[in-house]
Amino acid sequence: MKVKKYFRPRDLNEFHRLSAENPDHKILAGGTYVAKMKFPKVDTIIDIQDLGLKGIKEENGDIHIGANVTFTDLIEAELSYCGGLVGQVSSHCGPITIRNIATIGGNVMAGYHWNDTTPLLLALEATLMFTSDSGVKAVPVSSFIANRSTYTGLLLTSIILPSKYKDTKPFYKRFARTRSDIPTSIFIVLNSEEGDHITVGSATVKPVRIMYSADDEFLINTLLPRLNEVKFMDDLRGKPEFKEKIVISQYREWKEK
Amino acid sequence: MDIKVTINGVKKVFNADPGEKLLDLLRREGYKGAKRGCSTGDCGSCAVIINGKLVNSCLIFAGQADGHTLTTIEAIGTVNEPHIIQRTFVEEGAVQCGFCTPGMILATKVLLDKEKDPTLTQIREALSGNLCRCTGYVKIENAVIRSADKMRSE
Numbered sequence: 138m139k140v141k142k143y144f145r146p147r148d149l150n151e152f153h154r155l156s157a158e159n160p161d162h163k164i165l166a167g168g169t170y171v172a173k174m175k176f177p178k179v180d181t182i183i184d185i186q187d188l189g190l191k192g193i194k195e196e197n198g199d200i201h202i203g204a205n206v207t208f209t210d211l212i213e214a215e216l217s218y219c220g221g222l223v224g225q226v227s228s229h230c231g232p233i234t235i236r237n238i239a240t241i242g243g244n245v246m247a248g249y250h251w252n253d254t255t256p257l258l259l260a261l262e263a264t265l266m267f268t269s270d271s272g273v274k275a276v277p278v279s280s281f282i283a284n285r286s287t288y289t290g291l292l293l294t295s296i297i298l299p300s301k302y303k304d305t306k307p308f309y310k311r312f313a314r315t316r317s318d319i320p321t322s323i324f325i326v327l328n329s330e331e332g333d334h335i336t337v338g339s340a341t342v343k344p345v346r347i348m349y350s351a352d353d354e355f356l357i358n359t360l361l362p363r364l365n366e367v368k369f370m371d372d373l374r375g376k377p378e379f380k381e382k383i384v385i386s387q388y389r390e391w392k393e394k
Numbered sequence: 395m396d397i398k399v400t401i402n403g404v405k406k407v408f409n410a411d412p413g414e415k416l417l418d419l420l421r422r423e424g425y426k427g428a429k430r431g432c433s434t435g436d437c438g439s440c441a442v443i444i445n446g447k448l449v450n451s452c453l454i455f456a457g458q459a460d461g462h463t464l465t466t467i468e469a470i471g472t473v474n475e476p477h478i479i480q481r482t483f484v485e486e487g488a489v490q491c492g493f494c495t496p497g498m499i500l501a502t503k504v505l506l507d508k509e510k511d512p513t514l515t516q517i518r519e520a521l522s523g524n525l526c527r528c529t530g531y532v533k534i535e536n537a538v539i540r541s542a543d544k545m546r547s548e
């Protein structure tokens with residue numbers, strides 16, 4: 138990356154103008170991903186720290202999280218929403234030096250298959266709020282995961298967590314090689330009026346969310362076939378068979394509870 | 395581009411290239427306590443404090459620091475007048491090659507500014523971004539515990 142220009146716009150209008158004038162730009166939030174990558178085409182950095190995307194607020198039970206909120210901000214906010222799940226997941230997003238600067242928006246938009254926040258947001262049926270010079274777009278996380286490239290270049294401004302999971306007690310398991318390693322498998326079960334639904338992330342190419350049906354053979358007949366259809370990851374952290382075994386043990390742990 | 399910061403209590407204006415990392419800027423300007431270990435955010439040897447939070451200066455563009463308050467190891471103590479934490483690290487044998495030490499001391503400083511009597515879990519969490527290849531961590535943890543004891547009884 139040979140950066141020739143660095144901007145810190147003060148408002149969205151300035152952001153949109155600079156984005157249009159500099160087509161080979163990269164949005165910069167905390168920088169923990171951008172600073173590590175090469176991006177040969179990028180010649181301009183647009184740092185979004187002054188756009189006011191920092192707040193965390195509750196509105197009619199929904200939680201609105203600014204895209205530039207850091208993981209430390211999320212931990213320190215001590216949200217009681219969904220049994221404190223957001224803070225719990227945030228506490229795993231890298232060591233403290235990373236969590237102090239890395240943002241939830243950057244984590245979602247970096248597009249890693251293994252990250253901690255996408256499965257969380259999928260489980261919570263969150264909505265991503267994007268803005269471009271043609272207006273604001275509300276996108277369910279499930280649509281974003283299915284079609285990520287559609288949203289490249291748009292500015293994520295906030296994330297909305299729906300009130301329906303306000304009082305839910307979550308089941309959350311994260312398997313990683315060490316306490317500070319990135320996850321190998323994430324397994325979340327949340328209950329809502331429709332019943333229990335299971336979300337699996339990191340172990341598979343994309344996070345997957347499935348309604349649970351109280352069927353003795355659910356694991357064999359429904360969950361594993363669906364995960365195999367999406368595909369278990371084959372990467373540094375293990376072969377697909379290993380990932381499948383972890384998911385099975387996480388599922389059994391939930392069933393035993 | 396101009397980078398205006400308050401660094402170690404002094405207001406300064408530095409000139410930086412648009413793509414320059416804070417670590418390179420600091421070292422160029424003589425703040426050599428921040429070290430380059432991995433450049434990927436894994437080791438913490440480049441750690442500095444920005445607005446009270448410990449961060450890796452290798453992953454931060456200089457432009458991100460503009461307008462903020464920075465503390466580097468140079469502000470913590472000197473060879474002749476080391477900070478209690480620095481003295482205790484030496485006494486406990488928590489320093490061997492010393493490459494990780496500035497980051498470890500800053501991480502300890504941030505922790506003890508907030509928690510006067512931290513638990514071992516809190517200590518491990520506070521040091522989670524700092525790797526040491528020499529000591530095996532036990533002596534570092536002991537040094538943090540003893541620094542806290544001494545600072546409480548001061």
Ligand SMILES: Cc1cc2nc3c(=O)[nH]c(=O)nc-3n(C[C@H](O)[C@H](O)[C@H](O)COP(=O)(O)OP(=O)(O)OC[C@H]3O[C@@H](n4cnc5c(N)ncnc54)[C@H](O)[C@@H]3O)c2cc1C
Pocket residue numbers: 163164165166167168169170171172185204205229230231232235238239240241242243244245246247251252253254290291292293294317318319320434435436
């Ligand atoms: C040592 C280390 C350990 C880590 N461990 C974990 C872990 O355990 N779990 C985990 O999930 N992650 C982990 N990470 C990844 C880290 O969480 C991400 O790098 C971080 O969340 C990205 O956020 P950022 O603010 O630094 O983004 P940046 O690096 O600034 O940006 C990331 C990407 O998102 C784009 N972007 C940023 N903000 C927006 C926005 N508002 N709108 C549109 N696009 C945007 C940028 O253009 C870029 O493409 C780790 C990283 C490191 C270095």
Ligand code: FES
Pocket residue numbers: 429430431432433434435436437438439440441450451452453
């Ligand atoms: S040099 Fe910055 S974390 Fe290793």
Ligand code: FES
Pocket residue numbers: 488489490491492493494495525526527528529
């Ligand atoms: S003392 Fe050598 S790396 Fe820590």
